[in-house]
Amino acid sequence: MTDLTNYPPSSQWHDWTELDAKAWPGKVERNYALVPTTCFNCEAACGLLAYIDKETGEIAKFEGNPEHPASRGRNCAKGPATLNQVNDPERILYPLRRVGPRGGGHWERISWDDALDEIGERLRTAFEEDRHNEVVYHVGRPGEDGYTERVLQAWGVDGHNSHTNICSSNARIGYQSWMGHDRPSADYANAEVIFLISSHLESGHYFNPHAQRIIEAQSKGATIIAVDPRLSNTGSKADFWLPTWPGTEPFMLLAIARLLIENGTWQKDFVERWTNWETYLRQTRPDLPVEFDSMEQALLDEYAEYTPEAAEEIAGIDAETIREIADIIGRHPGKLASHTWRSASAGNLGGWQVARCLFFLNVLTASVATEGG
Ligand code: SF4
Known part of the structure; x- marks a missing residue:
């Protein structure tokens, strides 16, 4: 009698025997070699185990690979369904x-x-x-x-x-403009605030390895904010679901940014060290001395129109909720994990500003390359 475990122990992968589920109610034993492989039904590239039937040499099924550092044995439904591709009668096998x-x-x-x-x-x-x-x-x-x-x-x-080129580029260019890198991967596992725009957990993106860590962070107390006109899977699990009018996301994000500055909860040391504020001041505010202390006034002037009330009018999210969210974000410096993936960016004119404005919140809260940011 074998103990009930979630996964066969790796020490036995070369020679694993279990009952054939398809033979139920008969009890037919099958002997397998379990071969680690990778799912590529999305870019997450989760680990899989191919159960090779030792008698036929064929793959009987795919299960999760518990030793894989990202997916940790957990997959979305597309992972095990890889078997359909292997056995697809229309699979192209030669040129x-x-x-x-x-x-x-x-x-x-x-x-x-x-x-x-x-x-x-x-x-x-x-x-x-x-x-x-x-x-x-x-x-x-x-x-x-x-x-x-x-x-x-x-x-x-x-x-x-x-x-x-079609799906991702608008979001990527927004990130690229900040840091010369177009695809940051946030540290959801250690975040205290998680801010997600567009497609979410297990709805095509925020791949399973991310989804696991986002929900684990929430169970440790992280606040999840989901921006999406649809009540998505994530929206239904989030602490705040913000169904903005499509295309107005940047306005709401800048209203939050302005509140961080107005409330004094932005991380000035980080902004001073890591942004080209001197260039910004020289080019946009020749009336102000080129010293970091001028930045607060310059930014408040720049974003003067982005009030919570204006955001309510334009984006359809009430001003009090926007204030509450700015307050939460401001209380967790270094611990904001965010991402836009990707419809708000790809589906709207000027959508590249979504990633740009969202990452502005990371910059203002010093949540860049930190544990939890
Ligand atoms: S998230 Fe799903 S589709 Fe993507 S690699 Fe993992 S198992 Fe495959």
């Missing part, structure tokens, strides 16, 4: 070359050697004839760490298209 007119739907099987030779020849001819702009690379979701980009650049090709 195919189009036969007949484009869109005609006719293909012939060719060898890898033929495919690589033909593609290589076409690329080479294009480069020799200086037609680099006629080469475009499309990838669904870039899952590697920039290697392909370097190859394309070495070839002199800048034609790159991906899912990210």
Whole structure:
């Protein structure tokens, strides 16, 4: 009799026997080798264990890998469902070359050697004839760490298209403008305030590893603020659900920013050390001395119109709630974890300002590269 455990202990992965659930009510034992692998149904790349039936050599199922440092054995439903891709009768297993007119739907099987030779020849001819702009690379979701980009650049090709260009770029440019890095990953596990905009926990993004840590942080006392016109999964779990009018998120964020400055709860030392405030003052406020003490007045003037009352009028969130949220954020310096993912950025004109304004709150509260920020 085996003890009931959540996962087979790793010491037994090479030789694991359990009852076949599909054979129920019969009690049929199956012997497996459990092979660690990775789910790539989203970029979180959670760990999976492939249960290889030792008798047939086939994958019987996928379960979570408890040894994986990010997913820790927990996956969303898409992880175990990877088996459907392995067994999909329409899965493409070898290179195919189009036969007949484009869109005609006719293909012939060719060898890898033929495919690589033909593609290589076409690329080479294009480069020799200086037609680099006629080469475009499309990838669904870039899952590697920039290697392909370097190859394309070495070839002199800048034609790159991906899912990210449409979905992510507006948010990324907002982050890029702050710090030259377009994809921060907040430390939700140690945060005390978690501020999420758009798609959330287990609704396509905030992948399972993030979702685990966000809810763990909430169970330790963190406040979750979810901005989304929909009552999303996260909205329903959040301490504050803010259904802003789509496209007005930046206005509300700047109202919160202004309150942090007005309330004196912004972290001046951080802003002084890490932002280019001198340039800002020189270019926008020649009437003020270029010294950090001028910044408070300059920022209050700059954001004068962003009052909670104006935010209520424009974004549809009542002024008192905005004040309450600014108060909570201001009481947790260094511990604000935030992210926008991504519809508020991608779906609205000027949406790149969403990430920019949201990260402004991180900067004002010194929640950048901190434990919990
Ligand atoms: S969050 Fe789900 S889809 Fe994404 S890698 Fe993990 S198990 Fe796969």
